[in-house]
Amino acid sequence: xxxxxxxxxxxxxxxxxxxxxxxxxxxxxxxxxxxxxxxxxxxxxxxxxxxxxxxxxxxxxxxxxxxxxxxxxxxxxxxxxxxxxxxxxxxxxxxxxxxxxxxxxxxxxxxxxxxxxxxxxxxxxxxxxxxxxxxxxxxxxxxxxxxxxxxxxxxxxxxxxxxxxxxxxxxxxxxxxxxxxxxxxxxxxxxxxxxxxxxxxxxxxxxxxxxxxxxxxxxxxxxxxxxxxxxxxxxxxxxxxxxxxxxxxxxxxxxxxxxxxxxxxxxxxxxxxxxxxxxxxxxxxxxxxxxxxxxxxxxxxxxxxxxxxxxxxxxxxxxxxxxxxxxxxxxxxxxxxxxxxxxxxxxxxxxxxxxxxxxxxxxxxxxxxxxxxxxxxxxxxxxxxxxxxxxxxxxxxx
Amino acid sequence: xxxxxxxxxxxxxxxxxxxxxxxxxxxxxxxxxxxxxxxxxxxxxxxxxxxxxxxxxxxxxxxxxxxxxxxxxxxxxxxxxxxxxxxxxxxxxxxxxxxxxxxxxxxxxxxxxxxxxxxxxxxxxxxxxxxxxxxxxxxxxxxxxxxxxxxxxxxxxxxxxxxxxxxxxxxxxxxxxxxxxxxxxxxxxxxxxxxxxxxxxxxxxxxxxxxxxxxxxxxxxxxxxxxxxxxxxxxxxxxxxxxxxxxxxxxxxxxxxxxxxxxxxxxxxxxxxxxxxxxxxxxxxxxx
Numbered sequence: 001x002x003x004x005x006x007x008x009x010x011x012x013x014x015x016x017x018x019x020x021x022x023x024x025x026x027x028x029x030x031x032x033x034x035x036x037x038x039x040x041x042x043x044x045x046x047x048x049x050x051x052x053x054x055x056x057x058x059x060x061x062x063x064x065x066x067x068x069x070x071x072x073x074x075x076x077x078x079x080x081x082x083x084x085x086x087x088x089x090x091x092x093x094x095x096x097x098x099x100x101x102x103x104x105x106x107x108x109x110x111x112x113x114x115x116x117x118x119x120x121x122x123x124x125x126x127x128x129x130x131x132x133x134x135x136x137x138x139x140x141x142x143x144x145x146x147x148x149x150x151x152x153x154x155x156x157x158x159x160x161x162x163x164x165x166x167x168x169x170x171x172x173x174x175x176x177x178x179x180x181x182x183x184x185x186x187x188x189x190x191x192x193x194x195x196x197x198x199x200x201x202x203x204x205x206x207x208x209x210x211x212x213x214x215x216x217x218x219x220x221x222x223x224x225x226x227x228x229x230x231x232x233x234x235x236x237x238x239x240x241x242x243x244x245x246x247x248x249x250x251x252x253x254x255x256x257x258x259x260x261x262x263x264x265x266x267x268x269x270x271x272x273x274x275x276x277x278x279x280x281x282x283x284x285x286x287x288x289x290x291x292x293x294x295x296x297x298x299x300x301x302x303x304x305x306x307x308x309x310x311x312x313x314x315x316x317x318x319x320x321x322x323x324x325x326x327x328x329x330x331x332x333x334x335x336x337x338x339x340x341x342x343x344x345x346x347x348x349x350x351x352x353x354x355x356x357x358x359x360x361x362x363x364x365x366x367x368x369x370x371x372x373x374x375x376x377x378x379x380x381x382x383x384x385x386x387x388x389x390x391x392x393x394x395x396x397x398x
Numbered sequence: 399x400x401x402x403x404x405x406x407x408x409x410x411x412x413x414x415x416x417x418x419x420x421x422x423x424x425x426x427x428x429x430x431x432x433x434x435x436x437x438x439x440x441x442x443x444x445x446x447x448x449x450x451x452x453x454x455x456x457x458x459x460x461x462x463x464x465x466x467x468x469x470x471x472x473x474x475x476x477x478x479x480x481x482x483x484x485x486x487x488x489x490x491x492x493x494x495x496x497x498x499x500x501x502x503x504x505x506x507x508x509x510x511x512x513x514x515x516x517x518x519x520x521x522x523x524x525x526x527x528x529x530x531x532x533x534x535x536x537x538x539x540x541x542x543x544x545x546x547x548x549x550x551x552x553x554x555x556x557x558x559x560x561x562x563x564x565x566x567x568x569x570x571x572x573x574x575x576x577x578x579x580x581x582x583x584x585x586x587x588x589x590x591x592x593x594x595x596x597x598x599x600x601x602x603x604x605x606x607x608x609x610x611x612x613x614x615x616x617x618x619x620x621x622x623x624x625x626x627x628x629x630x631x632x633x634x635x636x637x638x639x640x641x642x643x644x645x646x647x648x649x650x651x652x653x654x655x656x657x658x659x660x661x662x663x664x665x666x667x668x669x670x671x672x673x674x675x676x677x678x679x680x681x682x683x684x685x686x
Contacts, residue, residue: 019571023426032422039418046419050570052433052577184561213475216482 005044005065012061014054023047037066183256185387189231189263189305189394200225232265233257234300234347238310239283240273242366246355249382250309253353267304269296273314274336275343276325293339297346305394306343306350309382312373313356313366319373340376351390352377358386410439410446411589416576420447423574429515429533429555431570434578437623440558443578444514447554454511456553458500460521466528469501469515470538471547492542501532502547510551519559526569534572581624583610593628597635604644605631611645611673612654612664622654629653645673 009016024047033039041062049058200223207222214220235257237250257266269279269291278290318325318336325332344350352373354361358381361370373379378393380386404420406412412420420443423430432440448455458469474495481487498506504513518526532538536549557573559565581589583606590602609630613621622630633650643649648668655661 015567017567017571023428027422027426030425032425034418042415042418043422046422046574046576050431050565050573050575055577210475213479217479 002065005061008061008065009048009058012057012064014049014057014061016048020048185384185391186256187262188388188391189233229262229264230303231263232267232301232304233263234267234269234304234306236269236271236275236279236306236308236310236343237283238273238308239270239280239285240310240314242273242311242313243355246311246382249355253309253382253387265304267300271310273310274318274325275308275339276332276336277334277339297343302346302348304347306347307353307390307394308343308350308377309353309355311356311366312352312354312370312379314369316368316372319369337372337376340373344376349394349396350377351393352379353382353386353390354379355382357381357383404447404450406592407446407449409592410442410449411585411592412443412446413579413581413585416443416578419574419576424554426574427552428572428574429557431565431573431575432556432558432578433561433575435580435621435623436560437625438578438580439624440578441514441516444512444516444556444558447556448512451512451554453554454507454509455514456500456504456507456511457514457516459516460518460525462520462522464521464525466521466525466532467499469499469529470532471499471502471540472497473542493545496540496543498547501529502538504553505536505538505547505549508550511553513553513555515555515557517560518557519561519565523566527566530569530572586624586627589624590628590631594631594635597631598641601634601639601641601644602631604641605634608645608648608673609654612648615664615667617663618655618660619657620655620660626654648673 006016006021024044027033027043027047028040033043044062045055045058049055202224204222204224207224208220211220211222212218235254237254243250254268258268269281270283270285271279272285275293277293278287279293279296280286281289281291319340320335320337322333322335325336354370356366356370361367361374361379370379378390380390380393403417404412404424405417420430432443434440444457445455447453473492474497478489478492478495482489501513501515504511533555536552537546539546586606586609587602590597590606605627609622609627612618630650630653633653634644637650639649648664651661651664655664
């Protein structure tokens with residue numbers, strides 16, 4: 001049943017497994033959907049989707065799969081006028097209910113269209129025309145086991161409508177994010193702190209007590225590896241003019257990184273469009289507050305993880321030519337790309353985060369320089385997903 | 399749904415889809431995983447379920463140091479060592495040093511209970527994986543006493559998470575999931591009414607108006623949530639604030655906002671223009 005939905009969900013990228021699908025089947029078997037599309041929507045969502053970040057994709061898939069079952073809006077609008085003045089809802093004696101006879105949506109729809117063509121005025125309480133409080137299959141507040149509800153109130157919104165509203169769009173992880181989400185993502189760098197190598201040199205008090213007690217009092221010493229976070233981070237941020245639209249995003253990342261104190265060390269430097277022979281201590285990029293890049297590198301160990309944040313969009317000349325540096329007074333002996341390659345080969349692990357969404361990397365003003373830089377650095381979008389992948393890239397070579 | 403199904407209680411108002419999800423989880427005997435903004439009543443839900451169904455509630459609060467094993471049982475080896483050294487106890491019976499944890503307790507009681515595993519994401523990354531078998535099959539083995547503890551009645555397991563860590567897929571596959579939405583104004587009105595039934599309508603309307611205005615301000619680090627609104631409403635009543643001052647002065651703002659920067663942002667916005675009064679804020683609200 002509904003197997004198509006399973007594949008539609010997977011096509012939309014909702015990670016549904018067979019276990020979950022079988023649970024859904026079990027629930028349907030027990031009648032937990034309340035025999036309505038609406039009940040089915042919530043049942044399926046609670047069993048198949050395990051994170052609000054996938055609600056939006058679920059909605060999309062659900063809508064795609066079930067949209068044909070919904071009345072088209074144009075059709076509904078015409079009929080709505082007839083339904084504005086309505087009778088009280090029809091109360092149906094359970095014994096009077098017609099048994100549910102098999103019906104065909106196509107047929108019903110055709111009948112509705114036919115009747116739409118014939119009907120020219122309001123009808124309420126009857127058994128054939130479109131109206132309220134009757135037993136015709138069309139209208140609202142009435143009773144027909146196989147009817148099309150047009151307007152009026154249902155207990156809830158129609159499931160397909162709920163799905164079509166896409167209320168969970170904001171939760172998608174491929175969207176850009178808040179400081180807190182950045183922190184959560186950056187915290188994943190902590191996994192590294194489980195120092196797998198290194199000598200066992202700390203006395204494990206609890207373990208010692210346990211082991212000693214189990215040996216009924218004969219002292220047994222247990223040693224463990226110290227569990228400190230050994231991650232050191234260096235953040236290079238582009239403070240150039242083209243970064244202006246992304247300044248809020250970047251400051252959120254900056255805040256997140258500086259708030260987290262679980263790194264052993266965090267350093268920040270700024271640059272303008274591309275890294276050359278000097279790095280700046282603040283976003284204003286004035287020469288008096290700058291350090292020589294070589295000096296910075298000498299002071300930082302190779303084990304620092306390097307994150308460069310920048311839009312990587314500049315005229316190729318700034319990247320490829322000696323003297324390509326943007327500011328008028330300066331002259332760089334070596335082209336920017338050499339500096340970038342130097343950075344990349346110096347640090348063991350490095351990534352580039354780009355606030356420009358990945359889908360524009362090919363077709364944007366900076367596409368040429370982006371593709372040049374991507375040949376050097378692994379580049380990720382500055383989104384939750386992107387940052388998570390980047391964190392993976394900082395833990396092991398991808 | 400049958401008579402024994404979960405529904406809103408006197409002090410906890412539940413949305414239709416949350417109610418259905420709870421009943422689905424109960425019917426399928428699966429753990430219910432609840433996520434949502436802080437202050438939307440995740441922890442309160444478990445209490446409401448217990449109250450509504452007439453079961454006892456066992457709470458297992460998770461901390462960053464909590465180990466899965468502690469939920470099952472603890473073998474108090476130190477006590478046994480002491481007893482052994484002083485020799486005034488018979489230490490040969492290990493059983494007396496086995497203490498059941500919260501999960502073990504919920505298996506061992508004679509009546510069905512609701513077990514709340516609160517803030518599971520605080521624990522170590524592997525924590526949920528360590529509980530897979532126990533939550534699925536509902537039994538565990540104690541090697542020291544060669545005993546197997548099996549649940550006499552499957553407890554209703556409610557798990558809350560603040561999404562500080564991703565939970566492992568294998569664990570998620572076994573859960574029923576619900577995300578508690580932030581309540582819209584109509585729902586919020588109902589929630590406040592269940593807590594303060596005698597509250598004046600004008601005061602309430604003004605407070606809600608101001609509350610949603612504050613929530614709508616961009617750039618707040620911590621948006622106020624339901625629980626803070628409830629505190630605020632109470633503060634307004636206790637403080638005897640007249641309704642026409644609420645939107646203009648935002649009294650007791652410290653109850654709603656917990657960060658200095660947020661405070662400044664809101665005050666600046668208040669001076670710049672203040673809360674836009676909705677034309678419909680009195681009388682014309684739909685539905686009540």
